[in-house]
Amino acid sequence: MHRAFVVPLLVLIAAPMGPATNLFAQERVETANGIVEGITVNGVQAFLGIPFAQPPVGDLRWRPPQPADSWDGVRQTTKFGPRAMQNPVFGDMVFRSDGTSEDCLYLNLWTPTTSPDEPLPVLVYLYGGGFVAGDGSEPRYDGASMANRGIVSLTVNYRLNVFGFMAHPELTAEDPKGASGNYGLLDQQAALAWVKENITAFGGDPNRVTIAGESAGSISVSAHMVSLLSKGLFAGAIGESGSLLGTLAPRSLADSEAAGVEFAASLGAESLAELRAMPAEEILAATSQSPFRFGLTLDGYFFNQEPAAVLAAGEQSRVPLLAGWNSLEAGPGMVLRGAEPTVENYETAVRSVYADKADGLLEVYGVDHDADVTQAATDLAGDMFIGYGTWKWIDLHARTTDQPVYRYYYTRPRPATRDGNTPTASGAAHAAEIEYAMGNLATNEVYAWSEDDYTVSETMQSYFANFINTGDPNGEGLPVWPAVEPSGPVQYMRIDVESGVETERHRERYLLLDRTSN
Numbered sequence: 001m002h003r004a005f006v007v008p009l010l011v012l013i014a015a016p017m018g019p020a021t022n023l024f025a026q027e028r029v030e031t032a033n034g035i036v037e038g039i040t041v042n043g044v045q046a047f048l049g050i051p052f053a054q055p056p057v058g059d060l061r062w063r064p065p066q067p068a069d070s071w072d073g074v075r076q077t078t079k080f081g082p083r084a085m086q087n088p089v090f091g092d093m094v095f096r097s098d099g100t101s102e103d104c105l106y107l108n109l110w111t112p113t114t115s116p117d118e119p120l121p122v123l124v125y126l127y128g129g130g131f132v133a134g135d136g137s138e139p140r141y142d143g144a145s146m147a148n149r150g151i152v153s154l155t156v157n158y159r160l161n162v163f164g165f166m167a168h169p170e171l172t173a174e175d176p177k178g179a180s181g182n183y184g185l186l187d188q189q190a191a192l193a194w195v196k197e198n199i200t201a202f203g204g205d206p207n208r209v210t211i212a213g214e215s216a217g218s219i220s221v222s223a224h225m226v227s228l229l230s231k232g233l234f235a236g237a238i239g240e241s242g243s244l245l246g247t248l249a250p251r252s253l254a255d256s257e258a259a260g261v262e263f264a265a266s267l268g269a270e271s272l273a274e275l276r277a278m279p280a281e282e283i284l285a286a287t288s289q290s291p292f293r294f295g296l297t298l299d300g301y302f303f304n305q306e307p308a309a310v311l312a313a314g315e316q317s318r319v320p321l322l323a324g325w326n327s328l329e330a331g332p333g334m335v336l337r338g339a340e341p342t343v344e345n346y347e348t349a350v351r352s353v354y355a356d357k358a359d360g361l362l363e364v365y366g367v368d369h370d371a372d373v374t375q376a377a378t379d380l381a382g383d384m385f386i387g388y389g390t391w392k393w394i395d396l397h398a399r400t401t402d403q404p405v406y407r408y409y410y411t412r413p414r415p416a417t418r419d420g421n422t423p424t425a426s427g428a429a430h431a432a433e434i435e436y437a438m439g440n441l442a443t444n445e446v447y448a449w450s451e452d453d454y455t456v457s458e459t460m461q462s463y464f465a466n467f468i469n470t471g472d473p474n475g476e477g478l479p480v481w482p483a484v485e486p487s488g489p490v491q492y493m494r495i496d497v498e499s500g501v502e503t504e505r506h507r508e509r510y511l512l513l514d515r516t517s518n
Contacts, residue, residue, distance in 0.1 A: 027113075031198045034071040039078045040113055044147045047109040047202070048137075049081035052194040053187065055103035056159060061276050062171050062183060065105060065190040081106030083135035084160045085284050089291055090129060092431065096137040102280045104157050107191050108136050110143035111152045111202045119205035121469045123153045124195060124234070125438070126188060128215030128431065131248065132161045132291045145439030149465045152204035154195065158187035158220075162287050163280070165294040167253060168260035170272040181256050181297035185223055189302075192224070192233040210468045212238035214434050215386075218323070219244050219296075222393050225317045226310040227302050236471050238464065239323035239390065240437065241430060244307050246389015250296035259293055311393070314400035320471035321397050322464070324408030324492065328427030329386040332377035341373040350380070357516045364508050378427070379509070386430065388513040394484065395510070404483040406473055407492040408463075409502070412436065412456045418448045433495075436460045452497045460495050 027045045028037045038047035053065035060066060082101035112120070125141050127134035136155030143153025158164060164184030171180035196206045211234045213221050222243035224230035244250060251259075267286055269275045275283070287293065298306065310316050332341065335353060339345040346367065351358040365380045367373055398405040410433045413425035425432070435441045436457040441449045463473035463481065473481050473493075479500050481493045490504040 028074060029201050031201060032070075033068050035074045036077040037074045038109075041144070043113050044144045045111050045113055045202075046144065047077040047111075048079055049106045050075075050077050050109065051081070051105060052107050052156075052191045053105040056105060056163070056183070056187075057102045057280075059276065061102065061163065061280075062166060062168070062180070062272075064175075064183065064186045068105075068194075080108060080135075080137040081157065083137065084157055085163050085280050086129075086133045086160050087284065087288050087291060089133045093129070093133060093135070094139060095135050096139065097135050102159075102163060104159065105187055105190075106136075107154050107156045107194070108143070109152065109154045109202060110147040111204065112147050112150060116150070116203060119200060119208070120150055120152050120203050122195065122199055122204040122206075122209040123151050123468050124192060124209060124211050125153065125155050126158070126211065126213035126217035126220045127155065128213060128217045128242075129160070130292060131165060131184060131216045131219075131295060132287075134160070134216070139443035140434045140440050141438060142440050142443055143438075145461070146465065146468075149439075149461070151465060151468055152199060152202055154191075156188060156191040158184040158191075160184060161291065162263065162283055162294050165296065166260045166263065167256035167297050167299070168264065168272065168275075169257050171260070172253065172257060174272070175301075177301040179253070179297075179299035179301035180260075181253070181294075182299050182302045185220060185227075185296070185302050186229075188220055189224065189227070189229050189233070192230060196233055207235060208469075209234045210236035210238060212240070212464075212468075214240035214431060215242050216248065218242035218390070219248055223296065223302070223307070225319070225321075225397075226307040226315075228304055229302055231317050234317070234319065236320045236467065237317075237322070238467065239321070239393065240433060241325045241329060241386045241390060243323075243389045243393035244296060245311075245392040245396075247385055248295050249389075250298045250303060250307070252298050253300065256294075256297040256299075263287075263293070308392075308396070311396035311400060316397065316401070318401045318403050320404045320406075320467070321394065322406040322408070322467045322473060323390060323394050324410060325382070325386050325390045326428035326430060326432060327382075327409065327411040328378060328413070328425065328429045328432075329382035330378070330384070330430065332374050332381060334381035334385070335377040336373075341377065342370045343367060343373060346373045346377060349377075360512055360516060364512050379506075383509055383513060388510055388517070391510045392514065395486065398484040398486045404472065406467070406481055407484055407490065409492055409494045410460075411494055411496045412453070415448050415450055415453060417446055433460065437464050455497055456495065456499075459499050463493070463495075 051068045080097040083097040084104040136157045141155045146153040167181030218239040219242045221239050367376045410428045416424045437460045439461040466475040467473040482491045
């Protein structure tokens with residue numbers, strides 16, 4: 001079941017704490033819009049619910065984000081702002097935000113209380129959720145653990161679903177740039193611009209900002225890398241499972257506009273004005289049966305050309321990249337569709353699901369024995385869903401820039417749940433690495449974390465923290481992680497209890513998918 005509730009502020013820091021009266025001290029920072037007052041917990045200052053744009057309501061619904069209004073006096077930023085309008089799509093999301101609202105453009109910031117000798121590196125984390133769900137208040141993204149490593153960490157809210165990504169001919173016509181859709185990406189870009197302007201006041205270095213995200217967040221990171229609007233706003237990128245070259249790739253403006261027209265007609269709205277006058281809840285309810293109908297758009301503004309063409313020409317932001325994917329991004333059922341895992345059923349399923357691509361797929365994902373079918377179906381499903389698109393992003397960036405690229409393959413399964421109802425997973429499922437990478441295992445009480453899990457988390461978070469700090473994940477006490485050498489056999493870091501470098505063994509899979517992706 002989807003869980004949405006406000007977690008007490010004490011959960012902000014996973015370390016053991018004594019009575020609240022001994023922990024909290026108010027802190028004030030002056031931003032470009034006014035003074036904010038946060039809260040200090042165990043050596044980390046938290047500023048929650050800072051507005052980075054005006055509320056996108058009323059006439060601002062389906063418009064690019066507008067600069068935040070300034071305020072007089074001191075603004076309390078001690079609790080998370082509302083999350084973006086969304087349906088309960090994913091059962092693993094836990095929220096600490098105060099309900100849903102169109103008024104959702106807030107960011108959260110964690111910074112060490114110690115005064116550094118020089119400005120600190122900055123991490124801006126973009127949540128996942130298929131562009132239809134998610135929130136910066138989720139405990140798995142909490143920035144306190146990274147702040148304890150000397151990194152100013154932020155999570156950023158952005159509009160979702162129909163509010164964040166609907167295009168429409170009337171929206172295109174009214175826009176000075178002749179574009180519509182991609183409002184969620186423009187929200188993210190506005191937050192990055194806010195960071196550029198304000199992060200120095202929080203101890204951060206505006207020239208050492210790394211953007212990161214998982215799933216739709218990772219796709220967002222790849223989008224900012226190819227967008228001219230985001231150039232100069234970040235110096236490094238981390239992508240966990242996904243890019244806009246695979247799942248949730250952008251559609252043409254004409255196709256997105258047609259989807260918007262169809263949606264408006266389903267609501268009985270004959271004009272954009274009527275759509276803007278409708279209650280947000282009514283509009284959101286109309287998406288519940290088809291939550292993924294709105295996505296990224298080749299709008300000619302945020303995306304001025306095809307993303308793959310930008311990467312192939314080396315015209316993307318030339319920054320270090322750390323990216324990879326997990327061993328169980330999708331299960332075998334995505335291919336087998338309930339059939340028994342036999343060679344015959346597998347081949348029949350591949351031909352049914354992938355039609356004219358089946359012969360080629362069975363050449364590289366084919367098996368001779370029933371015992372191998374489950375793994376083959378898992379590999380095919382995972383590559384189709386996430387692996388290929390992430391590989392393509394890594395491969396192109398390594399080939400067309402002189403910036404270092406570090407690829408990982410994450411294989412640590414989640415342990416059994418504490419209640420004993422779910423056993424240890426057979427592989428690292430989609431999104432399984434987030435708490436490990438961000439140092440937030442203790443914020444998730446669903447799973448029975450072991451000492452090995454904390455070992456994996458220490459390794460992965462250290463790699464990430466090093467990369468955020470220097471653009472290189474390597475550091476003392478860690479297995480050496482070589483950068484991708486596109487001219488030779490590609491090496492990547494397999495992250496698990498015993499992490500180590502491996503050489504790419506399945507390039508033929510990705511090359512095949514590359515040839516057949518269009």
